[in-house]
Amino acid sequence: MTMWKNLNSQDATSPTMKQLMFFHDHSMMILILIATSIFYFMIYMSFNFYINRFLLNKQNIEIIWTVLPMLMLIFIALPSIHLLYLMDGVSNPILTIKSIGHQWYWMYEYSDFKNIEFDSYMNKDIKINSFRVLDVDNNLILPTNTHLRMLITSTDVIHSWAMPALGKKIDAIPGRLNQINLLINQPGILFGQCSEICGANHSFMPIVIESIPMNFFIK
Numbered sequence: 001m002t003m004w005k006n007l008n009s010q011d012a013t014s015p016t017m018k019q020l021m022f023f024h025d026h027s028m029m030i031l032i033l034i035a036t037s038i039f040y041f042m043i044y045m046s047f048n049f050y051i052n053r054f055l056l057n058k059q060n061i062e063i064i065w066t067v068l069p070m071l072m073l074i075f076i077a078l079p080s081i082h083l084l085y086l087m088d089g090v091s092n093p094i095l096t097i098k099s100i101g102h103q104w105y106w107m108y109e110y111s112d113f114k115n116i117e118f119d120s121y122m123n124k125d126i127k128i129n130s131f132r133v134l135d136v137d138n139n140l141i142l143p144t145n146t147h148l149r150m151l152i153t154s155t156d157v158i159h160s161w162a163m164p165a166l167g168k169k170i171d172a173i174p175g176r177l178n179q180i181n182l183l184i185n186q187p188g189i190l191f192g193q194c195s196e197i198c199g200a201n202h203s204f205m206p207i208v209i210e211s212i213p214m215n216f217f218i219k
């Protein structure tokens with residue numbers, strides 16, 4: 001059933017995205033709890049019309065409905081901040097890749113490894129096994145199960161480098177160098193898009209990562 005699959009996020013391909021999905025499910029459970037209890041009280045009170053006639057200056061109930069939402073917010077905020085902190089760290093990467101946003105394509109550099117740089121343009125012709133407005137001519141090839149660092153910047157306007165399967169989205173700002181850590185769990189092809197309205201062809205600068213095992217990558 002592809003319809004139900006499309007309602008959820010893409011499959012997680014990094015530990016970060018896996019944790020983000022756990023956190024999403026956790027907050028959805030709290031949300032369902034709140035929604036059902038509020039719905040229950042609404043129905044209950046609409047059938048008992050004068051239930052709150054004497055509900056004036058009741059300190060206890062006021063304390064409860066102040067403290068309870070506070071606790072719920074803490075249960076959401078703590079794991080959220082924890083995750084944010086974990087996502088920010090860069091742990092001794094083996095490789096640094098530079099990603100530069102242009103109007104309207106991405107440019108990549110493997111500056112400390114082989115001194116390779118290349119442009120990554122969208123494929124305009126639709127072939128039988130290609131994805132429309134998602135395929136590019138030169139994929140970004142990265143090794144799996146390795147800590148990577150990506151430095152992101154732009155030459156013209158603000159772009160945003162986003163890869164949903166990895167749980168990453170970071171702005172490419174001219175004159176600034178943003179840093180992000182990547183860890184890809186498995187070999188495969190991952191699709192992303194520029195996520196900052198950057199001009200006329202904003203929709204046509206996709207990102208494709210081709211992740212391959214480390215021993216293939218070195219060759």
Ligand SMILES: [Cu+2]
Nearest residue numbers: 159160194198
């Ligand atoms: Cu852009």
